Amino acid sequence: MTLSISLSVNGESLNVPLEDTRTTLLDLLREHIGLTGTKKGCDRGQCGACTVLLDGKRINACLTLAASVDGTDVTTIEGLAQGDTLHPVQAAFIEHDGFQCGYCTTGQIMSAVGLLSEGDAGADPERIREGMSGNICRCAAYPGITAAVLDAERRQSESEGTSV
Amino acid sequence: MGAYLQPDTLDEALGILAREPVTIAAGCTDLFAATESQSLNGTVLDVTRIEGLRRIAKDATGWRIGAASTWSDVIAADLPPAFDMLKQAAREVGSVQIQNAGTVAGNICNASPAADGVPPLLSLDAHVEIGAKGGPREVPLAEFLTAPRATVLMPGEMVTAIRIPDVSDKGESRFSKLGARKYLVISIVMVAARLHVQDGFVRDIALSVGACGPVATRLAALEEALRGTPLAGLPDRLQPDLIASALTPITDMRASDEYRREAAVHLLRRVLDDLTLMRSPV
Ligand SMILES: Cc1cc2nc3c(=O)[nH]c(=O)nc-3n(C[C@H](O)[C@H](O)[C@H](O)COP(=O)(O)OP(=O)(O)OC[C@H]3O[C@@H](n4cnc5c(N)ncnc54)[C@H](O)[C@@H]3O)c2cc1C
Ligand code: FES
Ligand code: FES
Numbered sequence: 001m002t003l004s005i006s007l008s009v010n011g012e013s014l015n016v017p018l019e020d021t022r023t024t025l026l027d028l029l030r031e032h033i034g035l036t037g038t039k040k041g042c043d044r045g046q047c048g049a050c051t052v053l054l055d056g057k058r059i060n061a062c063l064t065l066a067a068s069v070d071g072t073d074v075t076t077i078e079g080l081a082q083g084d085t086l087h088p089v090q091a092a093f094i095e096h097d098g099f100q101c102g103y104c105t106t107g108q109i110m111s112a113v114g115l116l117s118e119g120d121a122g123a124d125p126e127r128i129r130e131g132m133s134g135n136i137c138r139c140a141a142y143p144g145i146t147a148a149v150l151d152a153e154r155r156q157s158e159s160e161g162t163s164v
Numbered sequence: 165m166g167a168y169l170q171p172d173t174l175d176e177a178l179g180i181l182a183r184e185p186v187t188i189a190a191g192c193t194d195l196f197a198a199t200e201s202q203s204l205n206g207t208v209l210d211v212t213r214i215e216g217l218r219r220i221a222k223d224a225t226g227w228r229i230g231a232a233s234t235w236s237d238v239i240a241a242d243l244p245p246a247f248d249m250l251k252q253a254a255r256e257v258g259s260v261q262i263q264n265a266g267t268v269a270g271n272i273c274n275a276s277p278a279a280d281g282v283p284p285l286l287s288l289d290a291h292v293e294i295g296a297k298g299g300p301r302e303v304p305l306a307e308f309l310t311a312p313r314a315t316v317l318m319p320g321e322m323v324t325a326i327r328i329p330d331v332s333d334k335g336e337s338r339f340s341k342l343g344a345r346k347y348l349v350i351s352i353v354m355v356a357a358r359l360h361v362q363d364g365f366v367r368d369i370a371l372s373v374g375a376c377g378p379v380a381t382r383l384a385a386l387e388e389a390l391r392g393t394p395l396a397g398l399p400d401r402l403q404p405d406l407i408a409s410a411l412t413p414i415t416d417m418r419a420s421d422e423y424r425r426e427a428a429v430h431l432l433r434r435v436l437d438d439l440t441l442m443r444s445p446v
Binding site: 003044051054057059062063064111118 | 260378
């Protein structure tokens with residue numbers, strides 16, 4: 001018996017057959033769809049490397065059954081840039097050296113995008129660190145990550161004209 | 165491969181439960197850790213799309229937290245201050261990624277002694293609403309949890325909601341959790357306190373401690389001793405022996421039993437300090 005699911009990944013509608021109900025969204029993205037920007041760190045919810053947006057909310061793809069995302073909208077790191085123009089959070093990570101080896105970075109960026117859209121981090125570095133605490137960085141690039149998220153948050157609120 | 169069923173209605177879900185053995189899946193944040201591979205071989209029943217199951221609302225008898233409500237739903241819900249401890253616990257469950265997927269009902273069904281949702285829900289006198297094809301039943305949370313990883317749920321049943329009676333949504337509340345670090349930790353000890361003050365006296369008080377025994381527990385004897393006493397100096401009247409006698413902590417890799425017993429007293433004092441300071445005129 002095969003199961004087939006339909007979902008939208010980065011705006012593209014896909015229909016994917018699943019041989020196994022236990023397949024995770026992470027393996028679906030990496031092995032079936034070929035989008036390897038989403039990383040596998042711990043495969044058990046503890047590191048955040050696999051963070052993607054599911055209907056706009058950040059989740060760990062390694063803890064999500066692929067079968068459960070039928071009919072949803074998934075955004076991965078590959079879906080952030082508009083052509084050659086980086087997403088503001090991506091640009092801020094480069095500007096502020098928000099990484100060293102880069103392994104955790106795609107998850108950090110997706111998590112930051114989720115955090116900014118939740119809209120309650122504000123300009124407080126402590127709130128940003130708390131909001132980003134589900135993303136571990138083994139290179140400990142935390143100061144750069146916090147600076148990048150703060151900067152992206154500032155630019156977002158300026159462009160929305162919602163400065164506090 | 166087993167089937168993956170995602171019913172839209174509760175009737176459909178209860179029909180499936182009556183028909184065959186299934187693994188119930190909500191946010192899957194516990195299921196994965198518990199199952200590496202074996203037990204997802206059979207049919208999986210995903211309860212997250214059941215109509216009406218993700219609602220948090222008040223009705224004539226109290227509050228109802230639908231079984232598919234996530235921790236993030238609880239944080240976002242408009243609830244009285246008596247629920248602040250539940251919201252505080254919610255913010256400390258794993259990470260925002262976990263809170264967006266993990267459900268309150270999954271937390272109690274998983275029945276870990278360290279489940280952060282349990283002490284606040286005990287202090288809210290929560291009841292568990294259980295659905296089955298033959299009709300629903302309701303049990304107090306304290307009876308729902310029987311031992312580590314064990315509940316009274318029978319085959320063919322599922323949790324449909326957590327209910328908080330009207331009389332228990334009174335007062336202010338606080339949650340405090342002690343872990344080896346701030347985020348993504350398993351609690352060593354956690355406490356949840358709800359205090360209802362009237363005219364400077366303790367009208368009602370609910371104190372719960374988690375991770376200090378096979379299941380989290382209310383401190384009934386201590387609550388009894390504190391009811392009706394003046395608010396002033398309340399934290400000083402915490403009697404360590406009445407706390408210790410209610411707890412049966414274990415020693416494990418995270419902490420010793422003695423450490424847990426002592427930490428429970430300190431955490432309780434801290435939350436009561438907070439709650440009394442908040443109430444006293446400045
Ligand atoms: C990295 C990480 C960190 C975590 N941190 C914490 C923490 O700090 N504090 C804490 O308390 N927990 C923590 N957890 C555990 C978990 O996230 C929570 O317990 C969560 O609330 C579980 O909900 P869920 O919806 O994901 O449950 P699931 O994994 O979907 O289900 C858990 C169990 O409950 C059963 N079940 C679920 N819903 C129902 C229902 N409606 N009726 C009957 N049975 C049902 C399932 O069959 C399963 O046995 C953590 C987990 C991870 C992976
Ligand atoms: S790979 Fe998913 S959280 Fe680590
Ligand atoms: S940059 Fe190396 S793990 Fe974060």
